[in-house]
Amino acid sequence: MAEKVLMKGNEALAEAAIQAGCHHFFGYPITPQTELAAYMAKRMPKIGGTYLQAESEIAAVNMVLGAAAAGVRAMTSSSSPGISLKGEGISYMAGSDLPALIINVQRGGPGLGGIQPSQSDYWQATKALGHGDFQILVFAPSTVQEMVDLVSDAFDKADEYRMPAMILADGMLGQMMEPVELPEHKDRKLPEKPWAACGHENKREHNIINSLYLTPNALEDLVRARYERYKIVEEKEQRAEEYRTEDADVIVVAYGASSRVARSAVNKAREAGKKVGLIRPITLWPFPKDAIKRAADHAKELLVVEMSMGQMVDDVRLAAECRVPVHFYGRTGGVIPTPKEILGEIDKLLK
Amino acid sequence: MAVVFKKPSTLTDAPLHYCPGCTHGIIHRLVAEAIEELGIDGKTVGVASVGCSVMCYDYFTCDMVQAPHGRAQAVATGIKRARPEDVVFTYQGDGDLAAIGTAETVHAATRGENITVIFVNNAIYGMTGGQMAPTSLPNQVTQTTPYGRDVNTAGYPVRICEMLSTLDGVALAQRVTVDNVKNVNIAKKAIKKAFQNQIEGKGYSIVEVLSTCPTNWGMSPVEALDWLEKNMVPYYPLGVYKDGTKGDRLK
Numbered sequence: 074m075a076e077k078v079l080m081k082g083n084e085a086l087a088e089a090a091i092q093a094g095c096h097h098f099f100g101y102p103i104t105p106q107t108e109l110a111a112y113m114a115k116r117m118p119k120i121g122g123t124y125l126q127a128e129s130e131i132a133a134v135n136m137v138l139g140a141a142a143a144g145v146r147a148m149t150s151s152s153s154p155g156i157s158l159k160g161e162g163i164s165y166m167a168g169s170d171l172p173a174l175i176i177n178v179q180r181g182g183p184g185l186g187g188i189q190p191s192q193s194d195y196w197q198a199t200k201a202l203g204h205g206d207f208q209i210l211v212f213a214p215s216t217v218q219e220m221v222d223l224v225s226d227a228f229d230k231a232d233e234y235r236m237p238a239m240i241l242a243d244g245m246l247g248q249m250m251e252p253v254e255l256p257e258h259k260d261r262k263l264p265e266k267p268w269a270a271c272g273h274e275n276k277r278e279h280n281i282i283n284s285l286y287l288t289p290n291a292l293e294d295l296v297r298a299r300y301e302r303y304k305i306v307e308e309k310e311q312r313a314e315e316y317r318t319e320d321a322d323v324i325v326v327a328y329g330a331s332s333r334v335a336r337s338a339v340n341k342a343r344e345a346g347k348k349v350g351l352i353r354p355i356t357l358w359p360f361p362k363d364a365i366k367r368a369a370d371h372a373k374e375l376l377v378v379e380m381s382m383g384q385m386v387d388d389v390r391l392a393a394e395c396r397v398p399v400h401f402y403g404r405t406g407g408v409i410p411t412p413k414e415i416l417g418e419i420d421k422l423l424k
Numbered sequence: 425m426a427v428v429f430k431k432p433s434t435l436t437d438a439p440l441h442y443c444p445g446c447t448h449g450i451i452h453r454l455v456a457e458a459i460e461e462l463g464i465d466g467k468t469v470g471v472a473s474v475g476c477s478v479m480c481y482d483y484f485t486c487d488m489v490q491a492p493h494g495r496a497q498a499v500a501t502g503i504k505r506a507r508p509e510d511v512v513f514t515y516q517g518d519g520d521l522a523a524i525g526t527a528e529t530v531h532a533a534t535r536g537e538n539i540t541v542i543f544v545n546n547a548i549y550g551m552t553g554g555q556m557a558p559t560s561l562p563n564q565v566t567q568t569t570p571y572g573r574d575v576n577t578a579g580y581p582v583r584i585c586e587m588l589s590t591l592d593g594v595a596l597a598q599r600v601t602v603d604n605v606k607n608v609n610i611a612k613k614a615i616k617k618a619f620q621n622q623i624e625g626k627g628y629s630i631v632e633v634l635s636t637c638p639t640n641w642g643m644s645p646v647e648a649l650d651w652l653e654k655n656m657v658p659y660y661p662l663g664v665y666k667d668g669t670k671g672d673r674l675k
Contacts (some may be wrong), residue, residue: 097506123505127498128531135495135528139502142489143469143510147502165492270487270503272467272510281481283472283490 075254082217083108083247085255086150086176086240087116089224092256094263095146095174096122099136101129103155104188105244106178110150130155134162134175141171142282144269146228150176152244153194154185156202163237164203168284170268170299172231174224175209176240178247181407189407190244190330195384198241199358206296208303210238210310211357213328217251223355225256232264234306236299241357243380245330245409306359313361314353315368317343321350323422324368326389327378328354331410335378338415349419357385365392374422375399378415380408432456434465438482445638445645448476448544450602451611452483455515455542458616459486462623468511469503471496473525475517476550494525497532500539511622513540519549522558522582529584536593536627536670540618543584546635547656554640558582561659566640581659585632589665592673595627597665601634601657603649610662627670634660 080088087109090098098117100110110126117124123140127133133149140147151159156177166173179194181187198211212227214220223240231238270280286292317339318324327335332353342349352368354361368375375397377386386401393399402418404410434456442448459465468486472478474493481488491499496514504512521529521543532539548566549555555568559581563572589597596618600611611633618629634656636648643651 097502099502125501125505128527131495132498132501132528132531135492135498136502136505138491138495139471139489139499139504140506141502142499143503143506145506147506161492162495169490270469270489271507272469273465273487275466279485280487281490282488283481285478285490 075257077252077254079250080217080253081108081248081250082220082242083178084112085217085221085253086224086242087112088255089221090148090174090228091116091120091122093146093225093228094261095148095228096120097140097145097147098123099125099127099133099140099147099149101127101133101151101155103152105180105247106150106152106176109176109178109247130158131161134159137173138162138166138169138171141166141173142169142269143271144266146263148174148176150178152178152180153182153191156194156197160203163209164205164207165284166237167203167207167209168205169282170235171237171282172235173237174227174231174240175237176242179241179243181405187407188244190380190409191405191407192243192329192331192379193381193384193405194241195357195379195381198239199360199388207299208358209236210234210306211241212238213241213355213357214246215329215332215353217246217249218253220246221253221255230310234302241329243330310356311359311361311363312355313364314355315364316351316353318350318352318368318372320348322348322373323376323419324350324352324372325376325378325415325419326352326354326365326385328357328385331378331380334410334412335415337412338419341412341416342419347419347423354385360388360392362392365389366394369393369396372397376418376422377401378410379403380410381405432460434460434485436483436485440483441479442476443639445636445648446476447602447635450608451542451544451633451635452480454608454612454615455513456484457612458619459484461616462619464511464619464623467509468513469507471500471503471512471514473514473516473520475520477515477517477544478551480515494520494523495528496520496525497528497537497539497541501532501535501537504537504539511540511619513542513619515542516544517550518543518545518547518557518559522584530588530591533588533628533630534591534593538622538625538627540622541628541630542615542618543630543632544635545584545632545660546637548637548640550637550640561655583660585630585665588630593628593670594630594666595621595670596629596631596667598667599632599634599660599662599665601652601662603652607662
C-alpha cells in the first residue's frame with residue numbers, strides 16, 4: 074500500500090491525473106484552481122509531458138480537443154467564469170465523441186462573482202454546458218482522497234463511453250489539505266483508440282473527427298445513437314453514498330463541500346436521537362435517481378442542501394416523483410452553510 | 425497513352441462542393457501535391473476550420489479534425505503537442521483566422537508552434553452568404569456593408585502576414601495568389617516550403633493565399649480574377665514577409 078501524504082486538493086487532482094496517464098495539460102490562470110496548473114507546470118516537463126498556458130480558456134479547451142482527437146489523455150482545469158468559456162469546446166467534443174477531462178473548481182457567480190467556494194454551476198455542468206443535445210459525465214468528490222480516485226475513474230469512463238467528463242469540485246475542496254493515498258506508480262495500460270486522428274501510416278482509411286452533419290436525418294441518427302449510449306451510462310454509472318439512511322425520517326441530500334457540512338449535521342442529529350440520514354450524490358450526471366427513489370420510499374421528508382440558490386433540488390424532486398416532500402436550504406455567493414443552520418432546518422421538518 | 429496530368433493521390437474521389445470559379449479547388453490541389461511529394465500523407469493530420477472549406481476533411485486523404493470556428497490553430501497545437509512526430513496543418517479562411525480566431529492565430533505564431541497554416545483570404549465570408557470580413561477592402565460592397573466598407577465605422581482590413589512577421593515564433597510568412605499560372609507555381613513552392621519547414625522543426629509557417637469568391641463578389645470567375653489582381657494585390661502585396669527559423673532574429 075502506498076504511503077499517505079498531506080496534499081492540497083488542487084495539487085492532488087493534478088497528480089492523480091498524471092498517475093491516470095494524462096500527460097497533456099492545457100490551462101489558463103484563474104482562482105481558485107491556480108495550484109492545479111502550477112503543479113502541472115512543475116511536473117509535466119519532468120515526465121516529458123505537455124504543460125501549456127494558453128491565451129484563453131477557449132484556446133485551452135480546443136487544445137484539449139486537438140490532443141484528445143489525436144488519441145491521448147488530455148485535460149484542462151478552470152473555475153466557474155472560465156468554464157463558461159470552455160462550453161464551446163465541450164459541445165464540440167461531445168459532438169465529436171471525444172473523451173477528455175475538464176475540472177471545475179467552482180466559485181461564486183454570476184459574472185465575475187467571487188472567489189469563494191460555491192456550487193452554483195450544477196445546472197451548467199449537468200444540463201447546459203454548451204449548445205445542442207448532449208451530456209457529459211459529472212463527478213462530485215467530497216474529500217481530497219475522493220478527488221484522487223474520481224480523476225482516475227473519470228478518465229476511464231470518458232474513454233469507455235467516448236465522451237467528456239468533468240470533476241465538479243469547488244474552492245473549498247481545491248484549497249483544503251487532507252492526507253491522501255495516491256495510486257501506485259505503475260505502467261497503466263490505456264485503451265486503444267483506433268478512431269484517433271494521429272496519422273494513418275498508409276495502413277487504414279483516413280479518420281475524420283467531426284461534428285458537422287448537414288443532413289438532418291443523419292444528425293438525428295447520430296444524436297440518437299449517442300443517447301442510446303447515455304441510457305447505458307444512466308443504468309450502469311449512477312453513484313451515491315447512502316449514510317445512516319436505513320431508518321431515517323429526514324434524509325438530507327447534498328454533494329461535494331456542502332455534503333461534508335451536512336454529514337456533521339446528521340451526526341449531531343443522531344447523537345440527539347433523531348432519525349436523520351444523508352444521501353451524497355457522487356455522480357451528478359448520471360444523477361443517482363435510484364438512491365433518491367429508495368429514500369423517497371421510506372423517508373418522510375427530503376432536505377436538499379446546496380451552496381447555491383437551489384439547482385440540484387430539481388433533479389431530486391424529479392427522482393422522488395412526488396412521493397415525498399422535497400425541501401431546500403442553500404447559501405450562495407461563497408457562503409458555506411454551518412451544521413447548526415442545517416440542524417435548524419432538520420428540526421423544522423421533524424416538528 | 426501516357427498519363428501526363430492526374431489528380432494527386434492525396435485527394436479523395438469526393439466531388440468538391442465549391443462554386444464555379446472559386447480558387448479553393450486550386451489551393452486544395454497545391455496542398456495535396458505538397459503532401460504527396462513530401463511523402464507524408466500517412467503521418468499528416470489536417471485541421472478543417474469553419475467556413476466554405478469546413479468540408480475539406482472529406483477531400484484530403486490524411487487524417488482530419490474539424491475545429492470550432494476560429495480555433496483551428498488551438499486544435500492543431502493540441503494535436504502537434506500530443507503527436508510531435510506528425511505533420512499538422514490548418515486550412516482556414518479569413519473570417520475564421522483573422523476575426524474570431526485572431527487570438528489563436530497570434531498566439532500559435534508567437535509560441536512558434538511547429539505547424540503549417542494555409543490561410544485562404546478572399547475578403548468575404550463565403551459560407552454564410554457574403555458578409556464583411558476582417559479582410560474586406562475599403563469601400564467593398566458586401567451583404568453587411570451594403571454602401572461599401574466605411575473605414576470610419578467598420579475599420580480597416582487586417583494584413584495578417586505583415587502583422588505575424590513581427591513575431592519571433594514565425595519561420596515563414598508569405599503571401600501568394602493563384603490568379604495565373606506563374607502565381608500558382610509560386611504558391612505551390614511556398615506551400616511545400618511551409619510543410620518542409622515543419623518537418624525540419626523550424627517553427628510556425630503561414631502561407632496566405634489571395635483567393636476569389638465570384639458568387640459573393642457578384643462576378644464571373646474571370647471578372648473575379650481580374651478584381652483580385654487590381655484591388656486585392658495592391659492592398660495585400662504579394663511576397664515573403666519572413667523566411668527563416670523561429671527565434672533567428674534574437675541570435
